[in-house]
Amino acid sequence: MYLLDKDLVFPPVELASEEGLLAVGGDLSSERLLLAYRHGIFPWFGKGDPILWWSPDPRMVLFPEDLRVSSSMRKVLKRNSFEITFNRDFPAVIAQCASVSRKDQDDTWITREMKEAYIRLHESGFAVSVEVWQEDELAGGLYGIDLGHVFCGESMFSKVSNASKAGFITLVEKLKKENYKLVDCQVYTAHLASLGAREIPRNAFIRMLTGENRTSG
Incomplete structure (x- = not known):
């Protein structure tokens, strides 16, 4: 090591x-x-x-064009059950991601030190949050690092059924329109796989990640 x-x-x-x-x-x-x-x-x-x-x-990744949206989620989105915003309240999103209880996880990995570090990245324009609101209350959200051609997802939370999924789908559809190469999901989860994410060799991921950086100078 x-x-x-x-x-x-x-x-x-x-x-x-x-x-x-x-x-x-x-x-x-x-x-x-x-x-x-x-x-x-x-x-x-x-x-x-x-x-x-x-x-x-x-490496678990989602190519934006591979996003899978179930018919039930399409109905949820069409009903406008949620208001979805970007970068309205990054500190609240990361705080909720840190505090939500997760299966098979006794403690959060989003420590105070981590929260402070990512808030600094947000203030410098690199860390992005997606907020999902219901009746003016934060119902779900997610955050990650925006590299300009790749979005590196970090964590998401949901206090209302389908809230984080609605935020994630909205984000990926936005990234697709802006010609992003992929969303880095880091490691396999069944939830991400159900949305179209899949595992690829690390060397293929690194090539896609760094190739754009080299050509852009």
Whole structure:
């Protein structure tokens, strides 16, 4: 396992363990986080643990054109049951993502340090939130990192049935119109697979992630 220090550098992702663990240590500065995401790496660690950096193989992604919307969700969206906004209340979205209880998870990985780091990224224009409102109450939402051609999803929450799904579908449809290459979903979940996401080899993901960066200078 690679031990990070104050230098802004990561080892090649091919050195990650079978589980995807690549490095430990460093910090959550905006510069390091952006460097990580641009190279297919993300932080994920529990409260009291050192900062752990991951790059799993295979990688779960959603190509916007592959988005699957069930007939029941189409009816939900058509009824305008929710008001969906972007970047209206990022701090509230990440706070809800941190506090919601999840199956087989005793504690949140979105620690105070993580929340502060992603709020800084939001303030600098890189972290994006999607809010799903019902009767002026926050019913669901999600947030992630916007790299300009790839959206790196981080977490979502739902307090009302279908709320987070409505927010995710609205986001992906927006990204499709703006010609984004893909949504990085990180690791497999049945929920994401039901929406059209699938696993691809990490090296294919990295090529799509970095190729645009090279051509754009």
